Amino acid sequence: MEDYSRRAFIRTSLSGFLGVTLALPTITALATRAQAFEGRVPPGAPIHWDAFLEAIAKEAAKQHLDRWDERAYVAEMAKLARRLDLKDERLILALEKAKKGIGNGRIDFDHLEKNEDFQVSFLQFEKGEKIDCHDHPEMTGVLLCATGEVDVWNYDLVGEEPEPGHVLLREVQHTRLKKSHVSTLTSKESNIHRLKARELTQLVDIFTPPYNEDRSKRSRWFAVDDEPYQGQGKDFLAQVR
Numbered sequence: 001m002e003d004y005s006r007r008a009f010i011r012t013s014l015s016g017f018l019g020v021t022l023a024l025p026t027i028t029a030l031a032t033r034a035q036a037f038e039g040r041v042p043p044g045a046p047i048h049w050d051a052f053l054e055a056i057a058k059e060a061a062k063q064h065l066d067r068w069d070e071r072a073y074v075a076e077m078a079k080l081a082r083r084l085d086l087k088d089e090r091l092i093l094a095l096e097k098a099k100k101g102i103g104n105g106r107i108d109f110d111h112l113e114k115n116e117d118f119q120v121s122f123l124q125f126e127k128g129e130k131i132d133c134h135d136h137p138e139m140t141g142v143l144l145c146a147t148g149e150v151d152v153w154n155y156d157l158v159g160e161e162p163e164p165g166h167v168l169l170r171e172v173q174h175t176r177l178k179k180s181h182v183s184t185l186t187s188k189e190s191n192i193h194r195l196k197a198r199e200l201t202q203l204v205d206i207f208t209p210p211y212n213e214d215r216s217k218r219s220r221w222f223a224v225d226d227e228p229y230q231g232q233g234k235d236f237l238a239q240v241r
Helices: 002-011 013-018 026-034 049-064 070-083 089-101 213-218
Strands: 108-114 119-125 130-134 140-147 149-160 166-178 182-185 192-197 201-208 221-224 235-240
Touching: 049 070, 049 201, 070 140, 070 182, 070 201, 089 119, 089 140, 140 149, 140 166, 149 182, 149 201, 166 182, 166 221
Parallel strands: none
Antiparallel strands: 108 119, 119 201, 130 192, 130 221, 140 182, 140 201, 149 166, 149 192, 166 235, 221 235
């Protein structure tokens, strides 16, 4: 019973944050989770929010294994993200409720789910809003575009201090995400990225492990030059901020 009580509060965190009231009795919530994923949904079929979180939790627990494969894990998480049913009634209501933040002059952000193994976050961008270039120390990430359209640039770190206070970043991917599209990063590949919305856009981000005080302190932000380093290629000089 103690475990159920804890997870019940976690499972309503999305709606709690966005102000959507869930009036499900305890027995209905239990039945919903029981039918969520294991053996009840055909392979590849859309999964609702509870099933999505249950599946992520199961996969994220594998990071503690000695032979954990980051690439394989991120690929599996990307598959799960693509399967999230964006027509899930609670998710649609939540995303619509979030639009009340339109016009506030900032990116709307909150943690939807966070524990010791992973975190799921919500971001809402208005047209032209951006997140500058930054890294994710010792973390993997999967970004799911739930609505809208956003450009994502991914970089690898290829050199420290080519000039004082700067690093050299190599652009490895530029992706335009639309609804149901995903972008990924591992702790060593494509880990540095920046985003800019082309229209009103809502993202669901999955990071493993989650941010904590140490990883937050070690995270770095970069001001990337517009032109390639020494005028050619895909390497860019970036000032560490």
